[in-house]
Amino acid sequence: MSPQALEQILEGRRSQPSQLIEVLQDIQKSDGYISPESMKAVSQGLGVPLIEVYRVASFYKAFRLKPSGKNVLTMCMGTACHVRGARFLHDHTTGQLGVKPGEVTSDGLFSVEHVNCLGACALGPIVAENGSYHHHMTPAKLRKLIETLSRQQTEEKQSVQTQ
Amino acid sequence: MSRLNSFRELEHLREQLREQRQSIATTVMVCGGTGCKASRSQAVVDAVREELTRQGLDMKVRLCVTGCHGFCEQGPVIIIEPGNVFYCHVSPDDVFEIVYQTVANGKAIERLLYTDPISGVTARTMAEVPFYRAQDRQILSQNLNIDPCSIEDYILAGGYSALSKVLRGMTPEGVIKEIVSSGLRGRGGGGFPTGRKWTECWEAPGDEKYVICNADEGDPGAYMDRCVLEGNPHLVMEGMMIGAWAVGARKGYIYVRNEYPLAVKHSRIAVEQARKIGLLGDNILGSSFSFDVDIARGGGAFVCGESTALMASVEGKVGEPRPKDVHTVVDGLYHKPTVLNNVETWANVPSIIMNGSSWFASKGTSGSKGTKILALTGHVKNTGLVEVAMGTPIRTVVYDIGGGANNGNRVKAVQTGGPSGGCLPVDMFDLAVDFDVLYQAGSMVGSGGMVVMDEATCMVDVAKYFLNFLQDESCGKCLPCRLGIDRMLEIITDITEGRGKPEQLDLLQELADTVAQTALCGLGKTAPNPVLSTLRYFRPEYEAHINQKKCPAGVCKALVTYSIEPDKCNGCGVCLRGCVYGAISGSKKQVHVIDAELCQKCGICRSECKFDAVKVA
Numbered sequence: 006m007s008p009q010a011l012e013q014i015l016e017g018r019r020s021q022p023s024q025l026i027e028v029l030q031d032i033q034k035s036d037g038y039i040s041p042e043s044m045k046a047v048s049q050g051l052g053v054p055l056i057e058v059y060r061v062a063s064f065y066k067a068f069r070l071k072p073s074g075k076n077v078l079t080m081c082m083g084t085a086c087h088v089r090g091a092r093f094l095h096d097h098t099t100g101q102l103g104v105k106p107g108e109v110t111s112d113g114l115f116s117v118e119h120v121n122c123l124g125a126c127a128l129g130p131i132v133a134e135n136g137s138y139h140h141h142m143t144p145a146k147l148r149k150l151i152e153t154l155s156r157q158q159t160e161e162k163q164s165v166q167t168q
Numbered sequence: 169m170s171r172l173n174s175f176r177e178l179e180h181l182r183e184q185l186r187e188q189r190q191s192i193a194t195t196v197m198v199c200g201g202t203g204c205k206a207s208r209s210q211a212v213v214d215a216v217r218e219e220l221t222r223q224g225l226d227m228k229v230r231l232c233v234t235g236c237h238g239f240c241e242q243g244p245v246i247i248i249e250p251g252n253v254f255y256c257h258v259s260p261d262d263v264f265e266i267v268y269q270t271v272a273n274g275k276a277i278e279r280l281l282y283t284d285p286i287s288g289v290t291a292r293t294m295a296e297v298p299f300y301r302a303q304d305r306q307i308l309s310q311n312l313n314i315d316p317c318s319i320e321d322y323i324l325a326g327g328y329s330a331l332s333k334v335l336r337g338m339t340p341e342g343v344i345k346e347i348v349s350s351g352l353r354g355r356g357g358g359g360f361p362t363g364r365k366w367t368e369c370w371e372a373p374g375d376e377k378y379v380i381c382n383a384d385e386g387d388p389g390a391y392m393d394r395c396v397l398e399g400n401p402h403l404v405m406e407g408m409m410i411g412a413w414a415v416g417a418r419k420g421y422i423y424v425r426n427e428y429p430l431a432v433k434h435s436r437i438a439v440e441q442a443r444k445i446g447l448l449g450d451n452i453l454g455s456s457f458s459f460d461v462d463i464a465r466g467g468g469a470f471v472c473g474e475s476t477a478l479m480a481s482v483e484g485k486v487g488e489p490r491p492k493d494v495h496t497v498v499d500g501l502y503h504k505p506t507v508l509n510n511v512e513t514w515a516n517v518p519s520i521i522m523n524g525s526s527w528f529a530s531k532g533t534s535g536s537k538g539t540k541i542l543a544l545t546g547h548v549k550n551t552g553l554v555e556v557a558m559g560t561p562i563r564t565v566v567y568d569i570g571g572g573a574n575n576g577n578r579v580k581a582v583q584t585g586g587p588s589g590g591c592l593p594v595d596m597f598d599l600a601v602d603f604d605v606l607y608q609a610g611s612m613v614g615s616g617g618m619v620v621m622d623e624a625t626c627m628v629d630v631a632k633y634f635l636n637f638l639q640d641e642s643c644g645k646c647l648p649c650r651l652g653i654d655r656m657l658e659i660i661t662d663i664t665e666g667r668g669k670p671e672q673l674d675l676l677q678e679l680a681d682t683v684a685q686t687a688l689c690g691l692g693k694t695a696p697n698p699v700l701s702t703l704r705y706f707r708p709e710y711e712a713h714i715n716q717k718k719c720p721a722g723v724c725k726a727l728v729t730y731s732i733e734p735d736k737c738n739g740c741g742v743c744l745r746g747c748v749y750g751a752i753s754g755s756k757k758q759v760h761v762i763d764a765e766l767c768q769k770c771g772i773c774r775s776e777c778k779f780d781a782v783k784v785a
Contacts, residue, residue, distance in 0.1 A: 025484035030426055030465050053484075064486045064643075065467025067426050083388030084583060084619045085545035087633050093771035100748040100770055121470065121637065122388035124428055125206045126543055126617075127240035127551035136429075138206035144772035145746060 006036050006043050015050040022053045025061055029068055038069040066121070074109040074116035076154050079133040083122035086129035090143075094130055095119070097144040101151055114158055115151070169320075171446035174454040175332050178323070185324045194229045194271055196220075197247040197312060198258075201236030201395055202430060203552070207257075209244035215263035216246075223267055232321070235311040235399015238553040239299055242282065247294055247312065254294035255280040285549065286571060302568045304531065305555045306539045307515050311399035316434045319441040322402040328447060330518035331409050335455040343414040343521070344370055350525035351537035352517075356382055356393075356510030357473060357588060357614045358690065359536075359603035365507055369415040369497040372505035377417040379408050380501065382478060382510040383424040383431060386470035387586035388637065390617035392541040392553055393511035397424065397431045400515070401438035405461060407514030409452070410521060412459045415507055419460055421482050423472075426465040436463055470587070470641035474689045475500070475508050477643070488643045489689035510615070512541055532558030536602040540616055546583075547622035549574045554618075556601060563597040566620055577622035581706070585614025587634045587641075588694030590701025591627060610701040612694075626723035627706040628713055632660045634698035642691065649692030652683035656699055665726040668714035677703060722784045725769045729785065732773075734759045736781035743773035743782065 014031045018024040028051065032043050039062050048055040062068045080094055095106070098117050102110050109116040123131045128140035132147060139150065172178050198204075198213050213233050220226045237245050242256035248270055255266065255277070262280060269275045282297050283290045291297040314321040322328070334343055348363030369377060381404055385393040397404055408420045422435050439461050442448040450458040464482045472478045472487040479501045481487040500506025516538060520528045529537045536558035542565060544554045549571030556565060562582055566572065573579045581591045590611030592599065599605050603613050621630065635657040644650045656679050659672050680696030680703075687693045703710065712718050719727040732743070732752075739757040751767040754760030762773070762782075774782040 023482070023484040026467055026481065027465060027484070030467075057485075061467075061484070061486055065469050067466075067468040082637075084586065084617065084633070085389040085543075085551075087388075088546045088619055088621055088625050088630070090771065090775075093775065096768065096770040097748070097772055100768060120427060121386065121468070121641075122391070122427075124385070124391040124394045124425075125203050125240070126389050126391050126545040127203050127553075128206055128243075129545065131206070138202075140206045143775040144770060145776040148746060148748070148772065 006032060006040065010035060011043060011046050011050075015047075019050055020052045022051050025051055025053055025058065026065070029058075029062055033068055038072050071109070073118075074113055075158070076115050077118060077135055078115060078151075079118045079120050079123065079136075080106070081123040081125075081129065081131040081133070082119050083126055083129070085126035086131055089129045091130040093144050094132060094142055094147055097147055098151070101148060114155065169445055171444075172453055173446065175336055178328060178332055178453060182323055185320050189230075189324065192228065192230045195232055195249045195313070196229060196266075196271060197232045197234050197249070199235075199237045199243060199245045200233040201240070201311075201399060202391070202428075203236060203240030204243035204245060205430075207243035211260045212244045212246070212258050212263060215260040216267065219263050219267040220271075223272065225267065225272060229271055232313065232315050234314060235316050236308070236395035236553060237312065238305070238308050238395075238555070239297070239550065240552040241550055242552075249313075251276075252293035252295055254282055254291065254297060256282050284571075298571070299550045299552070299554075299569055302564060303555050304539050304557045306519065307396060307403075307512065308541060308553060308555045310403060311395070314400055316399050316401055317437050319402060319438070319445060322400070326522075327402055328406055330521040331406050331447070332453060333521060334410050334413060335453055335457055338521075340370060340414045340416065343410060346520060346525045347414075347517070350520045350528040351532070352513065352520065352528065353536065353603060354509060355512035355516070355540065355615065357387070357585070357612070359613060362509060362513055365497055365509070366411060366415055368495065369505045369507045372498045374505055375416075376504045377415055378501045378504055378506040379412045379415065379417045379420040380478070380482065380506060380508045381408055381420070381422045381514050382473070382508055383422055383428075383435075384466040384472050384478065385425060385428075385511075385615065386468075386473050386641075387615045387617050389545055389583075389619050390543045390586055390615045392543055392616055394425075394428050394431050395553055396511050396515050396541070397422075398428070398434050401435045402442070403518060404435075404511055404514045405438055405442060405448075407517035408461065409447075409459055410517050411507055411509065411514065413457050415505070417507070418458055419462075421462050421464050421501075423464045423466055423478055423482055425468060427468055432463065432465060439463065469643070470637075471643045471689070471691050474691055477689070478508065479506065486643075488645045489691075491688060512616075533600060533602050533605075535604045536613075540601055540613060542601070542616045542618045544570050544618050544620070546620040547573050547575060547577065547579065547625070548620040559600045559602055561598050561600055562592070562618075565601065565618065566597060570620065573620070573622050575622065577624055579620055580623045580625060581621045581627065583619040583621060583630065583698075584617065585612035585697075586617045587637055588612060588690065588697055589614045589617070590697045591621070591630060591705065592701070593705045596705075610697065610704055612697070624721050624723070626719050626721035627702045627709050628660065628664055628719070629721075629723045631699045631702045632657070632664055635660055635695075638691070638695045642695075646688035646692060648683045648686040649688065649695060652679055652687070652692070653695055655679055656683070656696065660699070663710060663713045664719070664724040666713075666717045668710075670711075670714055672714070673703065673707075673710060728769065729764055730762050730767050730769055730773065731783050731785070732760050732762055733781050733783050736779050738779060740778075742776045742778070746772045746776040748772070
């Protein structure tokens with residue numbers, strides 16, 4: 006994260022330890038994750054010991070401590086999605102992409118995340134692809150979604166190369 | 169809009185808005201709730217806006233993008249007033265016709281109306297839809313005509329009248345007395361009497377007090393708080409203001425999940441609007457009451473549903489609970505007296521003040537008053553948000569409103585109250601939605617999650633699911649919760665993987681009782697409920713896993729095998745191409761075969777097969 010961007014997030018919040026979670030949320034929104042460097046800067050900016058910053062960042066599910074893949078697949082693991090077969094979707098992504106939740110594929114294209122509930126329980130199972138919701142998902146639909154996203158990436162690469 | 173300095177100015181503004189709206193003949197309400205958004209309702213909104221302009225109707229017709237209408241399964245939904253016309257599964261391609269036929273000429277479009285799959289009757293208005301007919305929508309109905317980003321809409325609908333009434337002529341004691349006699353109990357899970365909370369906070373010494381709105385709906389399978397806050401943020405804030413005035417707080421927080429971006433956005437907008445107009449800030453409406461609200465975003469931790477953990481989180485700390493020998497109404501946020509209520513509880517406050525406590529208490533049962541919003545999900549036809557009077561039997565919710573099972577199977581159970589609740593079998597569906605009744609049955613109303621499960625659901629797997637969830641969410645501070653849940657999960661995993669022994673059931677029971685009695689906070693104390701309730705009502709399923717090494721519902725992977733039924737398979741090859749493990753073989757137009765060694769039981773073949781040829785047994 007650039008010092009300017011961090012400066013902007015810390016603006017008006019300096020020396021206010023109660024703003025820690027808010028600041029981390031904003032950093033993650035802009036960077037996609039919380040890096041060790043930003044944790045140090047936050048620690049200094051808010052006057053919170055670094056270990057406490059790390060403790061908070063690692064305690065809450067909302068924070069990622071590693072960069073995510075280009076496409077983030079968020080699998081809802083809520084009860085309503087579970088009884089409608091969310092575990093099949095989980096198994097499927099593990100099988101097709103070869104990564105477990107929280108991991109990134111070796112080409113950096115996908116990361117898979119679990120979330121307790123995406124709050125669209127009536128339409129489950131839900132998978133969010135970069136924040137956009139796909140409802141009534143099945144392993145088959147998920148396979149196609151992953152294939153489409155991979156293809157788009159390959160096409161993007163090719164068009165860059167031909168240019 | 170300028171700042172409102174008196175009660176009269178608020179009424180004057182309401183009158184002005186009413187006059188401005190008189191030229192509006194028709195209102196098109198498109199649901200912009202999360203469910204309908206997931207069904208791409210934004211495209212419908214854009215199309216309606218464009219079409220109204222194109223047909224020259226944009227000055228006479230109001231397009232209102234509202235919060236959740238409740239019937240998420242049928243999204244995107246549109247309601248057109250006058251006429252109460254209800255259209256479902258609307259796509260942008262339908263919009264021209266809707267505007268031309270219904271909006272401009274008042275004619276209904278048959279194919280977009282809702283037809284009840286059971287009776288085959290087409291509902292011409294929203295009120296005729298069976299899903300809505302059996303409900304008592306006191307809070308949810310207020311979502312209908314309001315754009316959540318417009319304080320004008322809220323004021324026009326009578327908003328902030330309750331606050332005005334309180335500030336104008338009620339004493340704090342008077343307000344608290346109303347809430348006490350209404351019988352309102354906390355909608356977030358515990359069902360604690362709200363009036364008692366307010367009384368204790370009001371009596372607590374100290375000038376600095378806080379009110380907090382818990383919108384951190386961590387319960388998987390429940391989303392009513394999200395929809396109320398997203399759809400009507402000013403209603404929640406008005407409730408908070410009344411509470412703050414009653415207990416003597418000058419500052420409030422809305423603690424909202426960051427996974428709910430729309431709720432965060434709408435509550436932020438609402439706070440800004442209220443500040444601008446002087447409904448937040450110093451000397452609200454010219455009175456001596458000063459109050460402000462901040463938004464605190466949660467970090468996605470279920471344990472933050474526990475009051476002390478939530479308050480730690482608002483302070484920017486790790487959300488770990490502490491012993492509550494002194495209650496948070498005395499020693500809460502920053503060690504000051506604090507009232508914490510959830511979204512739905514706050515949302516009930518303005519109407520109790522406006523209509524009186526006896527109006528509220530006239531609904532419900534002796535111990536549970538008013539209405540409750542339920543998130544009806546799972547294996548049921550009509551999923552969505554349902555609001556019923558307390559005391560309504562579960563059967564009415566699942567069958568009359570929900571329409572029964574969605575897939576031809578029979579309903580087996582309903583899970584209420586989320587991870588702290590329990591599973592109730594179908595023969596107990598005459599039980600009422602009532603805090604005390606469900607608690608006695610080993611479950612709870614909780615925040616109102618109601619997940620319907622059919623006979624293809626394994627109850628042992630459900631218990632395992634919740635233990636997995638709770639193990640993940642346990643903060644680890646106290647030993648009974650940290651290790652107790654671990655051990656219970658170990659035993660249940662053994663059972664679901666075919667290593668279970670009969671004596672483990674007694675051990676499981678004993679562990680569950682110990683955790684319930686000794687854990688520090690509500691999360692741990694209620695964590696054994698899913699195990700206890702399934703053991704109580706579905707013991708034969710546990711026994712089948714242990715004694716026959718069978719999962720009767722065909723869910724537990726280690727106890728089932730996948731195979732292809734030769735007489736149903738036509739060799740189309742869809743499953744073969746879909747199997748990412750290469751476990752399926754077979755030539756074109758020949759019967760395919762699953763290699764049990766390679767099969768990972770991921771279920772993709774079953775979901776891809778159009779001929780129902782994949783058997784799980």
